[in-house]
Amino acid sequence: MNFTDATRSRVEISAEADLTHNVRPLLHEIRHALQQLSQTGETHVIDLRRIPMAPGEEARILELLGEGEIKATLTVLGRSTIIETAYAGVWIITHYNESDEILGRFIEITDAPAILKSQKEEIALAAAQLFKMLSADQPTKEETRNDSDQS
């Protein structure tokens, strides 16, 4: 697993180390959000930048969540990784800039992150583009007639 980009240079400590204990409360927050998602469908987002993490805590949280079956990479405005954790419905989304520095990291509790889905505006555009391409390829009536005359 390569979640530790942001914390590689930090002092590695175990979760048992006597620090702020952010690991357990955050996992509880995720558990509550998962229950909510399961019962009502309500989604939840946690911005990891807003939480005062002790050295090594973010890496520990990500390590405990693990990796699940889906790992997607978005390549626009720099790289973004969208990973479902070992806990279904818990996703880690990490946005990088074009220098591959982390811009933000979010834990999303949802069935599928919005950024992973095809976007409505672009689906409509794609349909129009496909229609245009097919229209351009379609032979005109004149061409069809000529083809049949030759045969």
Add this chain to the structure above:
Amino acid sequence: MTAIKAESRRPADETLGEALRSHGISRRGFLKFCATTASLMALPPAMIPVVASALEKARRPSVIWLSFQECTGCTESLTRSHATTIESLIFDHISLDYHHTLQAASGTAAEAAREAAMRDNHGQYLLIVDGSIPLGNPGYSTIAGVSNLDMLRETAEGAAGIIAIGTCAAYGGLPHAAPNPTGAVSVSEIITDKPIVNVPGCPPIPVVITGVLTHFLTFGTLPELDSIGRPMAFYGQNIHDRCYRRSFYDRGLFAETFDDEGARKGWCLYKLGCKGPVTYNACATTKWNNGTSFPIESGHPCLGCSEPDFWDMGGFYRTLSMPTGHFSTALGYGVAIGAAAGLASALLGRSERDKARSAHEKVSVDDLDKGGSS
């Protein structure tokens, strides 16, 4: 956001949404931009759709940046912002029409650019100031022969709002430290009829600077402020309350020196003079150098650099609660911090330094820090 390069400078009437689309940035790219921007502005993730809606319509504001009595540390900080590169800040988010350090023009051409921006965007441009303004003598600091005071007044007149970047512009900062030889004052002590946002710090955290600029770009307004003009989003909580070492403070576990057991175990730095309990800033969460760490995480007490008169708090390594010891003995002061103690420190220190100078004795850093009385 960094995909749009200098050569593709946006027309002034083009919205950000239009610009992104015209450069082939997909809707997913826009969502990414909005998510990181909301995080940058310290907005909760639930606000991302609101940010998306506002950014879609955002237009580039004209920005004039004036530098007065400063060290350029604030600009250095901004240009090292990892979240929004300065190129994109200049060419995409704002129209930076005047900035001594970053602009190519100099002399008459530079001043003409400032005057043109003021004229063309009167009442709408954003004025950013770093550095304090000397009132003691106009000659202490001038630009193109114009005193800082006159240039600030002239440029502020047509500004929609002012952002005072760094503790010098916000509260006077280092130039204002006792005995304040230039009569340095903050922007808000001169301009009283414009909305002013103070973004203090020595320097401010890069993403805090860009966060405030982005807020203006996104919503066209200045953010909610605390009692001394700082954005609540970044300065709403104090370092101590958000510090990951707080649990050690609560249990009475302190580092007593920089190399004792407590220091090695990462205990609370309060007794080493940490100003976290009286300092409001985003260091504990946003951190520095691409989120690597912040002073306390590196083992050094917070200096309180985002607070007014932090240079005069009685010593960087003096415990906040400690009666000033030699101060109280020598001068009868009962408090360790505040302007009075700072002034006492300066007077006492100056006296000792004068004595040392006359006796050709060397004054150590320790002597200076302790006001020369130990």
